[in-house]
Amino acid sequence: MKNQIVLPKNVSLDSLIDELKKYCVKSDLEMVRLAYDFAADAHKGQLRFNGEPYIIHPLTAAFILALMRIDISIIIAALLHDVPEDTGITLDEIEKKFGQDVANMVKGITKLGKLKYRGVERYLENLRKMFVAMAEDIRVMIIKFADRIHNLLTLEAQPPNKQYRIALESLEIYAPIANRLGMGEFKGILEDLSFKYVFPKEYEKVKELSDATIAEEGPYLEKIMVETKNELKKAGLKVIDIHGRKKKLYSFFQKLKQRNWEVDQIHDIVAVRVLVPEISDCYAALGIIHKLWRPLKGRIKDFISQPKPNGYKSLHTTVFCDDGRVVEFQIRTLGMHEEAEFGIAAHWHYDEKKGPPRASAKDVGWAKELARIQKEVLNNLSDLDSLKIDFFQNRIFVFTPNGDVIDLPENATPVDFAYHIHTDIGNKCNGSLVNDQMVSLDTALRSGDVVEVIVDKNRKGPSRDWLKFVKTHVAKQHIRQYFNTQKKHWLATILPMPLKK
Numbered sequence: 001m002k003n004q005i006v007l008p009k010n011v012s013l014d015s016l017i018d019e020l021k022k023y024c025v026k027s028d029l030e031m032v033r034l035a036y037d038f039a040a041d042a043h044k045g046q047l048r049f050n051g052e053p054y055i056i057h058p059l060t061a062a063f064i065l066a067l068m069r070i071d072i073s074i075i076i077a078a079l080l081h082d083v084p085e086d087t088g089i090t091l092d093e094i095e096k097k098f099g100q101d102v103a104n105m106v107k108g109i110t111k112l113g114k115l116k117y118r119g120v121e122r123y124l125e126n127l128r129k130m131f132v133a134m135a136e137d138i139r140v141m142i143i144k145f146a147d148r149i150h151n152l153l154t155l156e157a158q159p160p161n162k163q164y165r166i167a168l169e170s171l172e173i174y175a176p177i178a179n180r181l182g183m184g185e186f187k188g189i190l191e192d193l194s195f196k197y198v199f200p201k202e203y204e205k206v207k208e209l210s211d212a213t214i215a216e217e218g219p220y221l222e223k224i225m226v227e228t229k230n231e232l233k234k235a236g237l238k239v240i241d242i243h244g245r246k247k248k249l250y251s252f253f254q255k256l257k258q259r260n261w262e263v264d265q266i267h268d269i270v271a272v273r274v275l276v277p278e279i280s281d282c283y284a285a286l287g288i289i290h291k292l293w294r295p296l297k298g299r300i301k302d303f304i305s306q307p308k309p310n311g312y313k314s315l316h317t318t319v320f321c322d323d324g325r326v327v328e329f330q331i332r333t334l335g336m337h338e339e340a341e342f343g344i345a346a347h348w349h350y351d352e353k354k355g356p357p358r359a360s361a362k363d364v365g366w367a368k369e370l371a372r373i374q375k376e377v378l379n380n381l382s383d384l385d386s387l388k389i390d391f392f393q394n395r396i397f398v399f400t401p402n403g404d405v406i407d408l409p410e411n412a413t414p415v416d417f418a419y420h421i422h423t424d425i426g427n428k429c430n431g432s433l434v435n436d437q438m439v440s441l442d443t444a445l446r447s448g449d450v451v452e453v454i455v456d457k458n459r460k461g462p463s464r465d466w467l468k469f470v471k472t473h474v475a476k477q478h479i480r481q482y483f484n485t486q487k488k489h490w491l492a493t494i495l496p497m498p499l500k501k
């Protein structure tokens with residue numbers, strides 16, 4: 001059974017370089033060495049909770065990303081990701097040595113800080129920070145996933161209550177976000193590493209079932225794969241790869257619960273994955289497989305013409321093979337495969353033809369998508385029900401003309417935005433452009449809007465009417481404060497004695 005990413009046991013600089021050599025140029029490798037030396041020096045003498053030298057942590061995070069063939073600037077930022085947080089070195093120094101782009105990513109991670117658990121409110125505050133960081137630069141989140149994966153890999157050394165908390169958070173927050181970003185491989189890894197700490201008994205049971213199935217089906221599947229490959233070749237189809245994939249344990253667990261633990265009802269514990277060059281080849285392969293073996297009714301799924309909400313594309317079919325055995329096939333192009341494994345990270349995946357592409361975080365569609373992801377994640381959190389609603393739900397993400405992200409409550413207006421930037425900008429705000437269109441000050445902003453405030457320097461102060469539509473506490477407070485001060489001034493002019501504070 002093949003897994004896309006085999007998680008490393010002992011990572012060294014050499015093993016990272018070896019991995020990077022598969023897709024990087026020499027000057028990139030030099031930069032990586034520099035970043036490693038810089039980080040190793042900064043973390044010198046520091047140990048992680050498991051007694052290892054600290055540098056092993058950023059190094060492994062970088063290595064995990066290198067396995068995804070991810071853009072070199074992200075690898076460098078991963079190597080440096082804990083430097084400003086844990087050492088005396090500043091972001092300025094990082095910017096001087098490694099440039100603004102890398103420094104910005106490191107800054108994003110530093111802003112997230114260490115997710116320390118101090119009650120539910122703090123938990124939500126961290127979550128909120130995470131979404132803001134993600135809106136600013138999704139690459140920060142990709143590094144955060146690698147960071148979290150290594151923390152989970154070394155979770156054994158933590159005390160049990162911490163193990164549970166970190167694993168639960170990974171299951172409830174990180175994995176769903178990875179899923180919504182289409183990063184199937186990261187989602188699966190995050191879930192499986194967390195599973196045994198959150199549900200230890202169930203984990204043992206599921207693992208046993210999975211191992212037994214693989215022992216039973218494995219050799220048979222090998223036979224089927226050889227047969228499939230031959231038939232496809234005979235038909236003149238080019239097969240890029242054909243491999244078995246086993247269902248990840250946590251996703252197996254979810255399915256077992258749905259099916260009342262009836263293993264016989266689950267047909268995709270193991271599956272055959274067929275990678276072909278073109279979309280038309282996918283359908284051709286499906287036809288050939290159906291000619292060989294009879295498909296199960298209602299089990300043919302065309303996620304190519306109708307992709308899943310997170311963008312997943314493939315053809316799935318379940319067929320009766322010899323002696324009544326049932327096998328699931330997943331047919332896709334290489335491009336679809338990489339999208340399914342890496343999702344949004346595929347935008348920074350090295351492509352020899354196109355070079356490293358850039359997806360813009362300041363994309364309007366993306367901000368809307370983010371607001372949706374946020375709602376979904378929040379709706380799935382287990383025991384924060386009452387708090388999460390007023391504290392955090394229904395936030396929107398809007399942008400300044402410079403591309404900075406600001407999160408506001410739903411239906412917030414340009415006035416809320418203005419006060420968020422600065423009290424004076426709020427007090428003197430006279431108009432607003434949203435996506436380059438002039439709008440009234442009570443317009444409800446939406447995720448993805450680019451908002452500009454028009455300031456009138458001669459304006460005396462806010463309008464009392466604004467209180468009728470502003471949504472944020474900050475805006476209300478500043479407007480009231482302004483009028484209270486005015487009142488005091490006015491009283492001072494008519495009263496004989498100065499007002500006491």
Ligand code: MN
Pocket residue numbers: 057081082147
């Ligand atoms: Mn870290």
